Amino acid sequence: MKYIVVLGDGMADQPIPELGDKTPLEYAKTPMMDSLAQLGEIGMVHTIPDGMKPGSDTANLSVLGYNPRKYYSGRSPLEALSIGAPMKDTDIALRCNLVTLSEDEDTYEERTIIDHSSDEISTEDAAILLEAVKRELQTEQYQFYVGTSYRHLLIWDKGEVVDLVQPHDILGQKIGDKLPEDQDLREMMKKSYDILVNHPINVERRKKGLHPANSCWFWGAGTKPSLSSFEEKTGKSGAMISAVDLLKGIAVGASMKVITVEGANGGLHTNYEGKAEAAVKVLTEDGYDFVYVHVEAPDEMGHQGSVEKKVKAIENLDERVIRPIVQGMGDAGEDYRLLVLPDHPTPICIRTHTADNVPYLLYDSRKEEHHTYHYNEKEAAETGILKEEGHKLIDELFS
Template sequence: MSEKKYIIVLGDGMADEPIEALSGMTPLAYADTPAMDRLSKLSEIGLVHTIPEGMKPGSDTANLSVLGYDPKLYYSGRSPLEALSIGVPMKDTDVAIRCNIVTISEENVPFEERTIIDHSSGEISTEDCAVLLKAVKAELQNETYQFYVGTSYRHCLIWNKGQVIDLSQPHDVLGQVIGEYLPHDEQLLYMMKRSHEILVNHPINIERKKNGLNPANCCWFWGAGTRPALSSFEEKNGLKGMMVSAVDLLKGIAVGAGMGVAQVEGANGGLHTNYEGKVQAALNALQNGYDFAYIHVEAPDEMGHQGSVEKKVQAIEYLDKRVIGPLVKSLDAEGTNYRLLVMPDHPTPIRVRTHTSDSVPYLLYDSASPKKESHNYNEKEAGESGNFVSQGHTIINKLLER
């Protein structure tokens, strides 16, 4: 085992563009981030390009990059990674498809003319969403199509002897009429339409509407792929790694790579997740035989998709004050020799409410040899630093000093 410890804190979708309402600053530059401000003066700051040319800017491809897996070699679709995390027994002939339960408009028009309002159904709880999925399964599940419960609004459909077909991501079409983004596959389209009929007047959704919450009223299929084959993280890097995330995608990458997966009560992928529990899980792992911890926080990305400037700033401030600050304080107090990489996986700009492929800022800190720098940690100053990593899957080499 390594004497030195290595940590990545990943603020999903944290990078953004200058916003007029923030005096022309990005949320990262505008947010009150004392921990990152202090570290930035002692760290290497730069930009890293995480999305390979020609690939979609997803959290799947981007997080594979950050963990050192070239998506061009290892990526086989997003949903199979999520399926791994929830223990779905995938055969080589299976195709996994992400099944979001989303909010679509309920005006009296044909299904194709409805609008997608919310890709997360108001960050619905796993418990409520499991009940809704059960109602869908009761009618639509058969030997060919099997549904599996995931986390919150994120679930999985396994298509036996299926096809990897192109499907639109729901967070890419927020506020738009859904017709041109629906599946061309007749059975998947039928199941989406039928799921809406099953869910629209479900007691849980009637109650949600009464309480001013978005109803979880339709299944949306996307992210089709086949069973992945990742090489072992430990064999690749000589380090025993732990994943700390609420998101099935990240847990699935970890399972595929043979990493440990921490279960953190109250970690839900939303703005009000259990930040403190995530820090403690990482510290526990590092104190108990693990050399590497990956702390993934989904909230900045979710707030970007929601188009909320205020909440995205708040998510970044929570990341700073409730994850990075306490983590560094604990490691320093224990006298741990460690290297810390802070970065987003991709931008999720408020302007477009979806992912882009732009390069993202990184902060690399070494407790044993802090630097003396003048740059702050934000997109603009990272670009001015002159440090640039053109291939995202090599950023881990900087962290691991090789």
């Protein structure tokens, strides 16, 4: 028996008037997920423990079976594991986003955050910009590391876990009262703007109609993580397929195999088919028991506030990831159980995460339940099934 999780990051949402008061998941054409729902089980699951911030870090730990109350030490330390940034027990890791701020104001504090991802800047361009920042700002105390796209890292020697604002939570807002209280971090952010605003790469981005990556933004502080081995914990050998360092870092911490798919970039135009092909291969040819296929696109489109693109991301997940996985497993003659779900909602109306329950779909290739379900938030809630402890849902996948 093989086991698969396909996670559409931020896929859940709220009813949207322009979609006829349907959610993007309800509105999207998802014949593959709907057909699996009719042969399996759907319901709702609570992935974010009460009182914890709704992030992809806590939520994906839950889906993988790690209780965030026990294992969570901050988002950035998990990304450090993926990037390979060394961390001492006394180090603090912080996410360093390359963001877009407005440029017409007289002072840094008066500026507005326009885009948390700088139009999903390429890793190649971001690495050049971060190198410019490093030349001016890096010290023995503060070390910068390149990640993926707009997502980078700062390691703070003998630092502290300070309360920092997530940039995707304040899109369209002035940043003055959102900046770090720590003066060193605040000054580095201000200086990064001066370094980046007229960098040749940003001059070219403006000419192309793209948002400039004109400032660093620090958030997600945390201490060195300690995850138990996924295989020791579950008895299953596991692999992770994701374009983002957070998920890769969780996998490294859990001693899972990390599979890098060429062209997978965490955006709308990612290599969906490559992820599906890699998932089937690791199960049917490489002999692994479990694979976790993470697709970032629905979350990014939610942060962008694009209804059309979020619907498209969900349809891509259905047609270009789930369908070829199902077909590939069938062609290989393998019995398998498949769990499909978001980690958290990223509603278009607020462009950030919430801790609301999310719909899940659990399918077993050996069984045919013959329901009339469609896979979406409304019908999953109508079943009356609610899994209160998200980190235990994986036990049902394996049962």
